[in-house]
Amino acid sequence: MLRIDIEKCIGCGECEEVCSFGAITIVDDKARVDEESCTLCGTCVDTCPEGALSIEKEGAEELDLSSWKGVWVVSEIKNGLFSPVTFELLGKARELADARNVPLTAILMGYGLRDKADELISRGADRVIVVDSKRLSDFIDDAYARVLAHLAKKEMPEIIIAGATATGRAFIPQVATILETGLTADCTGLEIDKESGQLLQTRPAFGGNLMATIICDTRRPQMATVRPHVLKALEPDTSRKGEIVDFEPPSELLDSRIKVVESVTEEQKGPGLTETEIVVTAGRGLEKKENLKLVEELARCLDGAVGATRAITDAGWISHSHQVGQTGVTVSPRLYVACGVSGAIQHLVGMQGSEIIVAINKDKDAPIFDIATYGIVGDVKEILPILSKKICKERGLD
Amino acid sequence: MPEDKVMNIVVCIKQVPDAESVKWDHKTGTLIRDGVKSVINPFDYHAIEAALTLKDELGAKVTAVTMGPPQAEEAIREAMSMGVDEGVVVSDRAFAGSDTLATTYTLSRAIKRLGDVHAVFCGKQAIDGDTAQVGPGLAVRLGIPCVTYVSEMEVINGGKGLRLKRLKEDGFDMVEVDFPVLVTTLSTLNTPRVPSLKAKMKAKRAKIPVWTAGDIGADKKRIGLNGSPTKVHSTYIPKFEAKREFLEGSPEEQVDALIKRLKEAGVI
Amino acid sequence: MAKVNYFLTEEQQMIVDLAHQIAVEKIIPVRARLDEIEEFPWDIMKDLAQADLFGLYIPEEYGGLGGGCFENCLAVEQLAYGCIAVTTTFAASALGAYPIVLFGNEEQKERYLSDIASGRRLAAFGLTEAGAGSDAAGIKTTAVEDGDYWVLNGTKQWITNGGEAEVYTIIALTDKNKGARGASAFIVEKGDEGFSFGKKEKKMGLRASATRELIFSDCRIPKDRLLGRRGAGFIIAMKTLDLARPGIGAIAVGLSQAALDESVNYARQRVQFGQPIISFQAIQHMLADMATQIEASRALVYAIARTIDAGEKDISKLSAMAKLFPTDVAMKVTTDAVQILGGYGYMKEYPVEKMMRDAKILQIYEGTNQIQRNVIGQALNKEYARR
Numbered sequence A: 001m002l003r004i005d006i007e008k009c010i011g012c013g014e015c016e017e018v019c020s021f022g023a024i025t026i027v028d029d030k031a032r033v034d035e036e037s038c039t040l041c042g043t044c045v046d047t048c049p050e051g052a053l054s055i056e057k058e059g060a061e062e063l064d065l066s067s068w069k070g071v072w073v074v075s076e077i078k079n080g081l082f083s084p085v086t087f088e089l090l091g092k093a094r095e096l097a098d099a100r101n102v103p104l105t106a107i108l109m110g111y112g113l114r115d116k117a118d119e120l121i122s123r124g125a126d127r128v129i130v131v132d133s134k135r136l137s138d139f140i141d142d143a144y145a146r147v148l149a150h151l152a153k154k155e156m157p158e159i160i161i162a163g164a165t166a167t168g169r170a171f172i173p174q175v176a177t178i179l180e181t182g183l184t185a186d187c188t189g190l191e192i193d194k195e196s197g198q199l200l201q202t203r204p205a206f207g208g209n210l211m212a213t214i215i216c217d218t219r220r221p222q223m224a225t226v227r228p229h230v231l232k233a234l235e236p237d238t239s240r241k242g243e244i245v246d247f248e249p250p251s252e253l254l255d256s257r258i259k260v261v262e263s264v265t266e267e268q269k270g271p272g273l274t275e276t277e278i279v280v281t282a283g284r285g286l287e288k289k290e291n292l293k294l295v296e297e298l299a300r301c302l303d304g305a306v307g308a309t310r311a312i313t314d315a316g317w318i319s320h321s322h323q324v325g326q327t328g329v330t331v332s333p334r335l336y337v338a339c340g341v342s343g344a345i346q347h348l349v350g351m352q353g354s355e356i357i358v359a360i361n362k363d364k365d366a367p368i369f370d371i372a373t374y375g376i377v378g379d380v381k382e383i384l385p386i387l388s389k390k391i392c393k394e395r396g397l398d
Numbered sequence B: 001m002p003e004d005k006v007m008n009i010v011v012c013i014k015q016v017p018d019a020e021s022v023k024w025d026h027k028t029g030t031l032i033r034d035g036v037k038s039v040i041n042p043f044d045y046h047a048i049e050a051a052l053t054l055k056d057e058l059g060a061k062v063t064a065v066t067m068g069p070p071q072a073e074e075a076i077r078e079a080m081s082m083g084v085d086e087g088v089v090v091s092d093r094a095f096a097g098s099d100t101l102a103t104t105y106t107l108s109r110a111i112k113r114l115g116d117v118h119a120v121f122c123g124k125q126a127i128d129g130d131t132a133q134v135g136p137g138l139a140v141r142l143g144i145p146c147v148t149y150v151s152e153m154e155v156i157n158g159g160k161g162l163r164l165k166r167l168k169e170d171g172f173d174m175v176e177v178d179f180p181v182l183v184t185t186l187s188t189l190n191t192p193r194v195p196s197l198k199a200k201m202k203a204k205r206a207k208i209p210v211w212t213a214g215d216i217g218a219d220k221k222r223i224g225l226n227g228s229p230t231k232v233h234s235t236y237i238p239k240f241e242a243k244r245e246f247l248e249g250s251p252e253e254q255v256d257a258l259i260k261r262l263k264e265a266g267v268i
Numbered sequence C: 001m002a003k004v005n006y007f008l009t010e011e012q013q014m015i016v017d018l019a020h021q022i023a024v025e026k027i028i029p030v031r032a033r034l035d036e037i038e039e040f041p042w043d044i045m046k047d048l049a050q051a052d053l054f055g056l057y058i059p060e061e062y063g064g065l066g067g068g069c070f071e072n073c074l075a076v077e078q079l080a081y082g083c084i085a086v087t088t089t090f091a092a093s094a095l096g097a098y099p100i101v102l103f104g105n106e107e108q109k110e111r112y113l114s115d116i117a118s119g120r121r122l123a124a125f126g127l128t129e130a131g132a133g134s135d136a137a138g139i140k141t142t143a144v145e146d147g148d149y150w151v152l153n154g155t156k157q158w159i160t161n162g163g164e165a166e167v168y169t170i171i172a173l174t175d176k177n178k179g180a181r182g183a184s185a186f187i188v189e190k191g192d193e194g195f196s197f198g199k200k201e202k203k204m205g206l207r208a209s210a211t212r213e214l215i216f217s218d219c220r221i222p223k224d225r226l227l228g229r230r231g232a233g234f235i236i237a238m239k240t241l242d243l244a245r246p247g248i249g250a251i252a253v254g255l256s257q258a259a260l261d262e263s264v265n266y267a268r269q270r271v272q273f274g275q276p277i278i279s280f281q282a283i284q285h286m287l288a289d290m291a292t293q294i295e296a297s298r299a300l301v302y303a304i305a306r307t308i309d310a311g312e313k314d315i316s317k318l319s320a321m322a323k324l325f326p327t328d329v330a331m332k333v334t335t336d337a338v339q340i341l342g343g344y345g346y347m348k349e350y351p352v353e354k355m356m357r358d359a360k361i362l363q364i365y366e367g368t369n370q371i372q373r374n375v376i377g378q379a380l381n382k383e384y385a386r387r
Helices: A014-018 A043-047 A084-100 A114-122 A141-155 A166-178 A289-302 A310-314 A380-394 B042-058 B070-081 B100-113 B134-142 B197-205 B251-265 C010-037 C042-050 C069-082 C084-103 C106-118 C176-181 C233-269 C281-309 C316-346 C352-362 C369-386
Strands: A002-004 A024-027 A030-033 A053-055 A071-074 A104-110 A127-132 A159-163 A183-187 A189-192 A199-205 A210-216 A222-226 A243-246 A259-265 A278-282 A305-308 A335-339 A356-361 A374-377 B007-013 B015-017 B023-025 B030-032 B038-040 B060-067 B086-090 B119-123 B146-156 B161-168 B171-178 B181-185 B230-236 C123-126 C142-146 C149-160 C167-173 C183-189 C195-197 C211-222
Touching (some): A002 A030, A014 A043, A043 A053, A071 A084, A084 A159, A084 A189, A114 A127, A141 A166, A141 B134, A141 B146, A166 A183, A166 B134, A166 B161, A183 B100, A278 A289, A289 A305, A289 A380, A305 A310, A374 B251, A380 B251, B007 B042, B007 B070, B007 B134, B015 B070, B038 B042, B038 B070, B042 B060, B042 B146, B042 B181, B060 B070, B100 B134, B119 B134, B134 B146, B134 B181, B197 C010, C010 C042, C010 C084, C042 C084, C069 C084, C069 C233, C069 C281, C084 C106, C084 C123, C084 C149, C084 C183, C084 C352, C142 C167, C167 C211, C167 C233, C183 C233, C316 C352
Parallel strands (some): A071 A104, A071 A159, A104 A127, A278 A305, A335 A356, B007 B060, B119 B181, B146 B181
Antiparallel strands (some): A189 A199, A199 A210, A210 B230, A259 B171, B015 B038
């Protein structure tokens, strides 16, 4: 807890000003802390000119971890629909909750979403906590983070998992920091260790050359974000029953200096890279920009999306949003066609989860063939037109 | 924030192994460390440029902060050669083993030592860890709002705040926020400027301060391994399946063989 | 393998590193496009300004770095490794600025040099006319005193940066009958009354650089635009060119090096008759000659540039040598590069055909290589007469 040395405190109000949670007030020229709101973030401790504030540290080992129970999934809504990753998370979280013999709770934050709660139950949740507020209608990083952290402190779940999406990756780290706990980003696997009961969180390291399993055994909750498209969702079961709980957050948690003035959903041309089942990727082997159309044509024939290696996007042939790999997006389609891609590790880590990998490359020693299902050694400029023509014919397109 | 003082901008940078020079031996499962160069994390160049753009527009002192081994001062010098005014290396053996929680604590202590800060810029993520957690976590520690994945930036309110375009998977938000704020930058935000000769010469001669745990008044329990709740439990080398089948013959035959297999697999 | 040690200072090495970085990051990715669409490289000029390179040869009191001929050579060599059209644009600004650096009065220096050093204003140099190429004395442009003004009439031809630059150093006849002492140098600004530009020329190479006519028709400029003393025009032009020629040599070295790099890389990976073509002696010998001639060029340029910076006065012969040899080498090296790349070398997809087209101008501009030989030959004659 936060301790205030009344002898040292001069009532200057510095701590009151910096506290993001409104937990400190100056009463009779002395700081006073509201323990309910205090997150122990330590900002005030660092600010106090007199050194009057301190956070009493229970050594990490002494923390009573056993009082933290339950598995939470943070759901995510886009344009009124749950992102697929939400259901993927629920599918895995169901396993985790069963392994720990605890309930699975889904958190639903936003505005006007209450009627969506049932869908979360049908996908595996035992309980849904709905935080419904007009002030959550826009995604505001710090407000979302404070609400979730507040809930977590109150309810003390053992595990919190969320999607490694633009929003998840933005506010979940804030939650973990407020809670002073560990967070593993971009996991590709989650399991409960049978002996210790710890959450084993697996993620790629060193650009995917190594898979590292991370644990957080001294703090709670155990937190992780998980890449979309790596876990399997459960089929919806509308007969499932569950509890829906409303939670009204203290209004000061929703105060933010960030103002969303416009929120725009962009029309996607063709299927999105991460949503499609087929990706056709352009690599340096195409040699010049004009040949990019060979890849685009094959993608059209397959009704897939166009990907590109970093070399191609850096050269400005196509926008960076098409880049597959470590610094781009991760895809795991059913079919991945690598055209003139040499297969640098930074690229491989972004597509290795693909089910069938077809590699077309002049150089039979190119690393891309190491992970390919089918390899064609040949000139992409020659192969692609033939392939496009035959596939179009096969699928009855022109 | 005080009105009369010069604007204070901090840019957080990290030295990472050059992705181009890192090679991995798949057979033995080891990193080939020979000839691996250290470079500034690519996304951080855009954070530096954003800070300098703001400096050009509003006038400011830009300080680069990096946490790492003493050699990380090279990253500071490079930032200074682009126009960053000063830099600090936060370095101490006691920081070893820091996860993102300990890192944000350490960086926040260093930044607080720099005084009131109006804006902090971080790259969207570092290419060695790829966590994207330090920016948002640091914002919490500093008690300031954070806007991530920013691809456009404009000064508003007469120099008191920013309008930012924050990218999401399916679109974007335009957000407005007054200083102080922490921004994480995408590579589409700007084109980093080239170094200037004068700044390069200045950077070469500059004495780069190194701040230890003691200098930033860090709590020993919150730094390095002690302050890092996550730990590596085990690692393994991902198997790149070599069940590969080369399709032989003329281009026509290769294509026919491929289509046959794709049809069998039911993908077309 | 060891490289030749040219004993660069720390600062000189910085210039090399920075200019090389700009060539690789900013110039090479766009050079083919700039060549194709003949676009003036304004974006790169901004990068060069940001990098302080326009101030390299300008004295420190005017915001420059106070570097000499050698520093300039180091910078243009690296830039030319990327593209010599871009580099020529940069170098032409130096050519326009040198007369002000060398002969300008305090007021003129104050007025122009800090803007040129910062890259806010680009400069150009105007001597050549339709009837006055190698025979510079044949110029017809005149400048006549009229009260507080000079009035210029005539047309300058093939002026690099014409139309893009803001500041022009112009050589015009002030006393037709005085022969070599009959010309003077003037500073003309874009926007001056009676000063206009002809169309942009279409060129074989160097296509990203702008080459235009400068047209003076009753162009009135204030008296204080006279540069140096009246009658010193040709001396100013010759001193300027003497100082600039090693820079052309350095551009040739950079271009040759780029062509060699392309050639070796290609020869190592191109397989014919079952082996990389670099394993054939026919190719090896070509590459060996290229590499040796390039290093000889570089050593010559560096040595002469350093001699000039050491304060040597009578530099016409040396400066001519520093231009002559490297530019002839560049023509040969780029031609051989195309030969080594064969059919690919002849295609626009590969950079060497542009290098070969670009190289030709090096033997022509800033004094044809025939004129350089004349200068060297005459100097030898003079030198041996004194013995």
